[in-house]
Amino acid sequence: MTNREKMMAVFRDALGSALPGNLIRDTLRYEAGVLTIEGKSYSLGDYRGVHLYGSGKASVETARAVKAVLGDRLTDGLVVSNYGAAVDGVTVFESSHPVLTEKSIRAAEILMQKISALSADDFFIYVMSGGSSALIEKPAPPITLAEMQELVKGLLANGVPIEDLNVVRKHLSLVKGGRLGRLSKARGIVLVVSDVIGDDLEAIGSAPMFFDRSSFADTHAILKKYGLWDRAPENVCSIVRKGLDGEMEETPKGPSPLIDHFLIGSNLKILEKAKERAETLGIPARIMSSRLRGEAGEVAKAIMAIGEEIATTGQPFAPPVLLLFGGETTVTLKGEGMGGRNQEMALAALREFRGNPRFLFLSAGTDGIDGHSDAAGALVDHASWEKA
Known part of the structure; x- marks a missing residue:
């Protein structure tokens, strides 16, 4: 087994552990009318209807797994994803990602209607994963779709971290920052697959069902910080100013009971799964961080600096060793390329080790998507340098 094959095996096994079906099977139980998760139980016999809703790039497979657990006890369901699919007993609405479109607005409107129609006699399960911020959106009037698209494009192009991006989104939306969840009169649970650093529930998917401690003042500060306040659409500035003046309701500041x-x-x-798999292949592995952030190219250089230290001095670990990192880097756009942060990191790393056969660098997204390309990321080694 070559080193490239070993790295791909590590990545595939780690990815497999994150498949929605495996996650649901590991956490959700339904026996004798009682739904149990992480030691907490819900007697579904106390409710008239049990409904399944959701949004995110993993919502289809998660919904399919939940349906397999609940079977006929599930009354109905609707999930929003970036692709169409058939799920028994659940409607799948195909929306847009990563760019907001009319589909994003329609998806949000449907979920708003469904959730607001629930009564105290109902119980719901909401499955949420990465991509929700783009898949469902209802801009606060009078902000238009075009204005929201323009603003988000500007934020992304300036390399704004996802945490800051979501603060802005939450204060310009009727569904983000806990606003969607506040429409419900029913008891419910939200099953979350995190795609953000630190697993902050206020940041994942812009927190449609949770709550939000950020403010309109934070939104204003972020737009100013990245030089976007003076260039933002007037309707966006108007909403933020109203929020600052107390004329616009803030996002919910505490959890729904x-x-x-x-x-x-x-x-x-x-x-953790990647480390386990690497060690079964005889490769010592170390989890360095799950909180990487910053410009993709610069982060790759920092990682390679650690690798060079290991290769030359044996510090802080003796080679061979697999260094494991996770997180979410950003790319400041300077052209019209198709690739995303992972391919950017791989190319930056390749430039650093310049064909040294002692290094191999893999960077890939667990959602299988890197930028606007059809690749999850890239793997580079000395052979890649020779080909380049």
Whole structure:
């Protein structure tokens, strides 16, 4: 087995551990009318209907796994994803990602209608994963779709971290920052697959069902910090000014007593699985961080600096060793390329080790998507340098 094959085996096994079906089977139980998750139980016999809703790039497979657990006890369901699929008893609405479109607005409107129609006699399960911020959106009037698209494009192009991006999104939306969850009168649970650093429930998917401690003042500060306040659409500035003046309602500042959140998947859990698989292949492995952030190219250089230290001095670990990192880097756009942060990191690393056969660098996204390309990322080694 070559080193390239070993790295791909590590990545595939780690990725497999994060598959929604595996996550649900590991956390959710339904026996004798009682739903149990992480030691907490819900008697579904107390409710008239049990409904399944959700949004995110993993919502289809998660919904399919939940349906397999609940069977006929599930009354109905609707999930929003970036692709169409058939799920028994659940409607799948195909929306847009990563760019907001009319589909994003329609998806949000449907979920708003469904959730607001629930009564105290109902119980719901909401499955949420990465991509929700783009898949469902209802801009606060009078902000238009085009204006929201323009703003988000500007934020992304300036390399704004996802945490800051989501603060802005939450204060310009009718569904983010806990606003969607507040429409419900029903008891429910939210099953979350995290795609953000630190697994902050306020940041994942812009927290449609949770709550939000950020403010309009934070939104204003972020837009100013990245030089976007003076260039933002007037309707956006108007909403923020109203929020600052107390004329626009803030996002909910505390959890709903009706809704419980459970983190069922995270970056750190994937890294732990990768370490386990690497060691079965005889490769010593170390989890370095699950909280990488910063410009993709610069982060790759920092990682390679650690690798060079190991290769030359044996510090802080003796070679051979596999260093495992997770997180979410950003790319400041300077052209019209198709690739994303992972391919950017791989190319930056390749430039650093310049064909040294002692290094191999793999960077890939667990959602299988890197930028606008059809690749999850890239793997580079000395052979890649020779080909280049």
